[in-house]
Amino acid sequence: MFEKLKEIQAQSFKNFLPQNSHELEWSTVSNNTDKLNNDYTFAVTNYHLAYLASHYQVINASIILLSNNKPIAIWPLNLAKINDNWQIQSHCKGIMPPLFSSQLSDKHKKAIYKQCLSFISRCQQLFDIATLESTFEPNTDALWLQTIAPHISNINYKHTLYLNLEQSTEKIKASVRRRYRSYINKGLDLWDYSIGTSISADEIEEIRLFHVKTAGKETRSVETWQQQRNMVNNNQAFVVTLRDKQQTLIGAAIFNTTDSQGMYSVGIYERSLFELPIGHTVQMLAIEHMKKIGIEDYFIGYRDYEFEYHQPSEKQSAIGYFKEGFSNQIKLEANAKLIF
Structure with a gap:
């Protein structure tokens, strides 16, 4: 399976490195972005791989994208076999968009996004993936939304809780x-x-x-x-x-x-x-x-309102209510089902 993954990556991307053993290159991008989200750090990516490996068969699919042999984007991904079905995801949720170096133009980002969609489509075919989902923030990932929009079959939203520490x-x-x-x-x-x-x-x-x-x-x-x-x-x-x-x-x-x-x-x-x-x-x-x-910002977690889809358990909703007591901002996280 790993060899098949490498083949698909080579077909989809012009120039890239695997995430493992390339912490310096990964950090070159993560340290050159505005307000780095924890989900894009090298350490958190490795933590989720270890967590998944303790429950499922998992392959690290995270990559560093290069331009002129310089790191310009990072993409946390894994392939996990859950209930006998392969899934492609970021950490333990839907596919997140890549994170780019701050100086990259929208034109360059769009070109990379198209390569990403090609990779996702190839993975679905080769690994017979039944369901594809992407997780992103509509306010900050508008370009990703525009790119994947033709492939969205439906979309739902979760409420995320933050505390502004400024x-x-x-x-x-x-x-x-x-x-x-x-x-x-x-x-x-x-x-x-x-x-x-x-x-x-x-x-x-x-x-x-x-x-x-x-x-x-x-x-x-x-x-x-x-x-x-x-x-x-x-x-x-x-x-x-x-x-x-x-x-x-x-x-x-x-x-x-x-x-x-x-x-x-x-x-x-x-x-x-x-x-x-x-x-x-x-x-x-x-x-x-x-x-x-x-x-500057503290991400506390999900609110898990009972009306959300997928409907949270009573316990999850109670935990969300507790967390809400410390927040002063609520943002939306989109979860889109994709069809290719």
Whole structure:
């Protein structure tokens, strides 16, 4: 399958490099863009590959596109065999558009987009892919939408939650849902906290085992936790922990970061203390740290309204309601089904 993938890539793109083992070239593009989204970092791409590999057969299809032998675009992609069917996707969602270096012209972008569509179409035929989906932000990816529009059979939208951290600390705190403010103060009185910008092997193992305990099972591989440890130690993430007065771990969360964006990656909270404000306290500590290190936007997650398609579970909607209490911006994420 890997050899077939390489053949399709060579047929579709004039000049490219595979993502693996080319971190410098990948970073040349990601470091030359305005407000880098965490989904386009080398580390997050590797994390999702490790996550998928712990559940499915997966092939890394991510590429770096070149012009005059210089990196100009990056495209996170993978082929995953899920329920005996191959899917092409970005991370664990629909195909995202490539990310371009900031100086690239729209004319050049359109030419690359056409190559991308050729590649997607060839993949569908060769791997017998039943469903193709693309995930993008309509406001910022208008050119991608124009390019794929002739191939869209239907489209739906999800609501994404953000916090604008360029506002003053006072305004940020005032935008938090009113009753959450007293919850946070209570949490700070009840528990000890730490914000870690480095993490040892023993510390990440403690968090991993805490996750297994609260989930009731092991939901992902040790490798994924090692990937997250690497991100923290490489200044691409940080970890917030809460402990009771006996120093027992009761809450832990990891937040991915770029120079401009923070992203809520994973949160683990003691189930027996569900009625207490563990998650509220962790969120505010993370927000204050992001503000301190100069991050401009915090992507909290999805709102998961019950009326959305695909309809979220009651639990997902409740988690979305919790996250909404810390946001002051709602954006749309489009999910388009494609036909070739």
